[in-house]
Amino acid sequence: MKRIALKVSMLCLVLAISLAVFAGCGPNSGEGGTKDGAAETNTQSAETQGSVEKTGEGSEAAGGQDKPATNEIEPEQLGESKSPDTQAKPAPAATEDTKVNKKVEYHATLLISCKTILDNLESFDQSKLEVLPENGIVYYAKDVEFYEGETVYDVLLRETRSGRIHMESVSSPVYGSAYIEGINNIYEFDCGELSGWMYRVNGWFPSYGCSRYVLKDGDQIEWLYTCDLGRDIGGDWKQQRSDN
Amino acid sequence: MKDIFSTYHPIINFTYFVAVILFSMFSMNPVFLGISVVASFAYSIWLNGRGAVKFNLMFIMPMIVTVAILNPLFSHGGVTILGYLGDNPITKESILYGVATGFMLASVILWFSCYNSVMTSDKFIYLFGRIMPAMSLLFSMVLRFVPRFKAQIRQISNAQKCVGRDVSSGTFLQRARCGIKILSVMITWALENSIETADSMRARGYGLRGRTSFSIYRMDSRDRGMLAIISLCILILGMGAVDGWNSMQYFPSVKGLEISGFGLLVYASYFFLCTLPLMLDVKEGIKWKLLSSKI
Numbered sequence: 001m002k003r004i005a006l007k008v009s010m011l012c013l014v015l016a017i018s019l020a021v022f023a024g025c026g027p028n029s030g031e032g033g034t035k036d037g038a039a040e041t042n043t044q045s046a047e048t049q050g051s052v053e054k055t056g057e058g059s060e061a062a063g064g065q066d067k068p069a070t071n072e073i074e075p076e077q078l079g080e081s082k083s084p085d086t087q088a089k090p091a092p093a094a095t096e097d098t099k100v101n102k103k104v105e106y107h108a109t110l111l112i113s114c115k116t117i118l119d120n121l122e123s124f125d126q127s128k129l130e131v132l133p134e135n136g137i138v139y140y141a142k143d144v145e146f147y148e149g150e151t152v153y154d155v156l157l158r159e160t161r162s163g164r165i166h167m168e169s170v171s172s173p174v175y176g177s178a179y180i181e182g183i184n185n186i187y188e189f190d191c192g193e194l195s196g197w198m199y200r201v202n203g204w205f206p207s208y209g210c211s212r213y214v215l216k217d218g219d220q221i222e223w224l225y226t227c228d229l230g231r232d233i234g235g236d237w238k239q240q241r242s243d244n
Numbered sequence: 245m246k247d248i249f250s251t252y253h254p255i256i257n258f259t260y261f262v263a264v265i266l267f268s269m270f271s272m273n274p275v276f277l278g279i280s281v282v283a284s285f286a287y288s289i290w291l292n293g294r295g296a297v298k299f300n301l302m303f304i305m306p307m308i309v310t311v312a313i314l315n316p317l318f319s320h321g322g323v324t325i326l327g328y329l330g331d332n333p334i335t336k337e338s339i340l341y342g343v344a345t346g347f348m349l350a351s352v353i354l355w356f357s358c359y360n361s362v363m364t365s366d367k368f369i370y371l372f373g374r375i376m377p378a379m380s381l382l383f384s385m386v387l388r389f390v391p392r393f394k395a396q397i398r399q400i401s402n403a404q405k406c407v408g409r410d411v412s413s414g415t416f417l418q419r420a421r422c423g424i425k426i427l428s429v430m431i432t433w434a435l436e437n438s439i440e441t442a443d444s445m446r447a448r449g450y451g452l453r454g455r456t457s458f459s460i461y462r463m464d465s466r467d468r469g470m471l472a473i474i475s476l477c478i479l480i481l482g483m484g485a486v487d488g489w490n491s492m493q494y495f496p497s498v499k500g501l502e503i504s505g506f507g508l509l510v511y512a513s514y515f516f517l518c519t520l521p522l523m524l525d526v527k528e529g530i531k532w533k534l535l536s537s538k539i
Contacts, residue, residue: 131323131496157331166496168320168332178331185323185496 090216092208093151094176104148106217110159112139114186114225116232123192123227131185138184139165139223152199152221153178153211177209186225194229205235247291247362248528249521253467254367256474261359263478264518268351271490275501275511277347283518284354290522291361304353308346315342321495341494360387362521370459377451385441393434400429477517484510 115136117124124132139159146155153169160167166185169178180197181188188196199210200222206213215221224233250257268280288296315338317329322337365384372380401411409422449455484490489510493499501507516523 127493128496161328164325166321166323166325166333166335182321185321187321 089204089206090214092177092206092212093214094212098151098214099149100154101148105145106148106215107143107145108155108215108217108219108221109141110139110144110155110221110223111137111141112156112165112183112223113137114184116225116227117186117191119232120191120195120227125190128186128190133184138186139163146215150215151211152201152213152215153180153209155215155221156180156183156199156210156223171211172209175209176212178211179209180223183223183225191225191227195225195227197223198226198230198233198235199223200233200235205230205237205240207237207240247521248524250362252470253461253463254363254371255463256467256470257362257367258371259471259478260474260517260520261355261363263474263481265352265355265359267481267485267490267514267517268348268355270485272341272344272348272494273490273492273501274344276490276514277344277351279511279515279518280351281347281354283515283522284351284358286519287522288354288357290525291358296357299357300354304350307353308343308350311346311349312339312342315339315345323497337494337496337498340498344494358521366459367461370457370461373451373457381445381450385438389434393430396433397426397430400433401426404429474517474520477513477520480510480513481517484513 113136114132117132118136142159144155144159146158156167157169159165160183165183167183168181168187170181171178180199182190183197198205199213201213201215202220224235226233226235230236249260264280264284267276268284271277271280285300288300292299316334319338319341320332320335322333322335324336325333326336326339327334365388368384368387369380372383404410404422404426405412409425411419411422411426413419414422445451481490484506487506487510489507492501
């Protein structure tokens with residue numbers, strides 16, 4: 001029994017020491033990361049910033065980048081909000097800000113298409129072939145009604161429900177928005193690991209979630225399935241960023 | 245009733261349960277699920293008597309229902325939309341998948357309850373005591389823990405009743421106080437007991453090199469024959485699993501099962517494997533009747 005008591009106390013000691021070490025190391029290693037990140041930002045072009053695909057060391061560097069890189073990102077954000085075509089590219093709306101006015105009816109066109117799968121049939125989930133439309137169009141472009149203050153998500157939800165089209169979404173609190181996982185049983189990752197649903201309004205792929213995009217009268221909404229992270233439907237985020 | 249299958253060599257018991265539990269775990273085909281649930285249900289009742297019936301109905305049935313209800317709340321795939329919950333659809337496919345998952349879980353739990361009464365800890369230690377002494381002792385102690393804990397709780401609560409601390413009577417506060425007392429006694433007992441077990445096993449030289457242990461297991465022709473039969477079944481089932489016979493498509497739509505010669509063979513061998521212990525017992529029973537009627 002004595003030896004066990006000794007062992008237990010040793011274990012406690014080791015735990016305490018390791019805790020202290022971790023607590024002490026945390027900020028130190030963080031600083032190291034920041035420095036590395038800063039060095040990287042200096043050497044690399046602005047393209048690498050905010051790269052989502054980066055993992056491991058890359059994400060650490062991205063975490064470190066946050067502080068030194070803000071001044072480089074800011075002009076872009078400013079440019080976005082100050083650019084002359086602000087009307088075409090609205091800033092994301094906070095969910096609590098959006099107020100639906102049911103008295104004012106607007107119109108928009110909605111299209112849901114997964115044509116890109118037809119070009120990538122070999123990587124498509126074979127059991128899902130039965131739900132894939134022959135011409136790749138899930139919902140033909142149609143004029144839809146909506147109310148003032150409604151978002152792209154509201155319109156998609158209403159139209160898929162009334163059309164008995166399957167649609168699954170999940171709300172992601174981190175981005176304050178809904179994320180569309182699958183439409184018509186065609187889900188993200190069903191056609192390769194870079195596949196999923198993206199939306200385009202008036203020819204622009206917004207860089208935020210669909211439930212934060214408040215629609216205006218006459219908007220053209222397109223829900224497109226990508227098999228290559230947007231590159232195959234003209235929604236390459238790198239391209240869009242440099243366009244801005 | 246004495247179980248015949250338990251008298252076979254531990255290797256056979258162990259292989260059998262590993263195979264049956266693995267195939268139950270990875271099969272979502274309704275035919276497989278049905279065979280597995282029915283066979284494990286019957287065998288657990290055969291082994292554990294009336295207590296098993298109560299457990300199965302009180303615990304397994306609600307579990308199947310819970311899983312069947314929970315799955316469509318979290319998984320929304322499937323082409324047949326029955327209704328909407330919040331923004332997401334409730335589909336027939338995910339309900340069916342939930343039911344199938346419930347049956348799968350039930351069959352695995354039932355097989356484990358059979359495993360517990362057939363693979364006693366001495367058999368397990370006989371098989372693995374040499375290869376991994378610490379692990380096998382730990383494993384058998386863990387498996388034995390819950391039943392032992394239950395038996396000890398009964399003993400202690402009876403003893404506490406004798407000194408006037410009865411959990412089953414008095415006000416709520418009094419009963420809670422007695423319950424906590426019993427719990428504290430139980431935890432002390434469990435901790436002390438585990439240390440004592442470890443110490444006594446060490447004192448006996450458990451796990452040392454060159455130390456032999458007594459066992460009454462012998463691999464004879466009956467065991468070899470049984471091992472061959474089980475291996476054959478596993479081989480056919482393995483080939484069937486590679487061919488996809490143990491699964492069925494639930495998403496995006498439920499696809500009915502095709503029937504072919506090989507598929508029927510796979511089903512038959514799964515049925516044979518799952519009901520094997522029961523068939524042995526029935527065969528033995530018939531033989532006994534015949535022999536005693538001849539006297």
